[in-house]
Amino acid sequence: MEKTPANIEIIEKYCKGCHICVEFCPTKVLEMKGFVASVKNLEACIKCMQCELRCPDFAIKVS
Amino acid sequence: MSFDYDKYIRPGKLPHIWCPGCGHGIVMKGLIRAIDTLGLQKNNTAIVSGIGCASRLPGYMDFCTLHTAHGRAAAFATGVKMAKPEMNVILVGGDGDGTAIGGNHFIHACRRNIDMTYIIMNNNIYGMTGGQFSPCTPTGAKASTTVYGNPDPAFDVAKLAIGAGATFVARGTAYHATQIDKLIAEAIQHKGFSVVEILDDCPTTYGRRNKFKSVIEMMNRLKDVAVPVKAAEKMTAEQLEGKILTGVLYKEERPNYTDEYAKVIERAKK
Numbered sequence: 001m002e003k004t005p006a007n008i009e010i011i012e013k014y015c016k017g018c019h020i021c022v023e024f025c026p027t028k029v030l031e032m033k034g035f036v037a038s039v040k041n042l043e044a045c046i047k048c049m050q051c052e053l054r055c056p057d058f059a060i061k062v063s
Numbered sequence: 064m065s066f067d068y069d070k071y072i073r074p075g076k077l078p079h080i081w082c083p084g085c086g087h088g089i090v091m092k093g094l095i096r097a098i099d100t101l102g103l104q105k106n107n108t109a110i111v112s113g114i115g116c117a118s119r120l121p122g123y124m125d126f127c128t129l130h131t132a133h134g135r136a137a138a139f140a141t142g143v144k145m146a147k148p149e150m151n152v153i154l155v156g157g158d159g160d161g162t163a164i165g166g167n168h169f170i171h172a173c174r175r176n177i178d179m180t181y182i183i184m185n186n187n188i189y190g191m192t193g194g195q196f197s198p199c200t201p202t203g204a205k206a207s208t209t210v211y212g213n214p215d216p217a218f219d220v221a222k223l224a225i226g227a228g229a230t231f232v233a234r235g236t237a238y239h240a241t242q243i244d245k246l247i248a249e250a251i252q253h254k255g256f257s258v259v260e261i262l263d264d265c266p267t268t269y270g271r272r273n274k275f276k277s278v279i280e281m282m283n284r285l286k287d288v289a290v291p292v293k294a295a296e297k298m299t300a301e302q303l304e305g306k307i308l309t310g311v312l313y314k315e316e317r318p319n320y321t322d323e324y325a326k327v328i329e330r331a332k333k
Contacts, residue, residue, distance in 0.1 A: 018084035023279045053240045056088025063065040
């Protein structure tokens, strides 16, 4: 079965740069780009939803 | 699949006012997921709060909401429940709002066992007003009004609620995000006064005064101190030193106030 690639949407207007998503991502998909979070390595995403679950600012959507 | 939080949030209200890394947003997400799981209707659910950072939560929620005087959430919510007993009433607030200014309302709501759910976000401090110490600030911790360390022992909110007569008491943390919605859902389903204490972090006014280098360090502390109730049964007293129990801590069935008051009305009509 072919793996469907993840789609990570980061709403930059909502992100306050707390680092929670970057630190708690088990496969280190995200990084801080200046003030806001951004996707560094989308292929590594296993869709565990930890970033979406923990983001206090409703800024990440994984699908 | 992504969870659609927007369905339950008032349009145009985000981004919220909470500081970067504040756990209140995580608790709000948990509450939304719990409401979604139970399928509560927007026009049949009231979310009531007092004053404080945590009490800003109802402002973002697209339900019947009430933002009341400091510490008075339980009093206003009792009014809502008495007028509309069929309504689901959820109270939210912080540790200062719930156990200091609203301490009296809180213990009497527990005693009455009125069918409501109180979510207390315990971040150990008064965040909004500038970091004064609250009844939940740990002994020795620094706050803007205890610069040499807090001499007072802290309240154990769960024990306080059990002692005052609440019939469902649970505790979670902002780190254990998946547990929050389960605890809140169970609390809402419980018939009687249910208290869910969520241990939270306040990086702005608590963390920086108490040598927490980052939000991540505060989150990891929550991870380290939390011990699930079932795991704690197998641990010795020494192992439990400095740990905090999480999960459903207490549950009992007792007549609740709204049902009992309906009987009073029936008796008065005869």
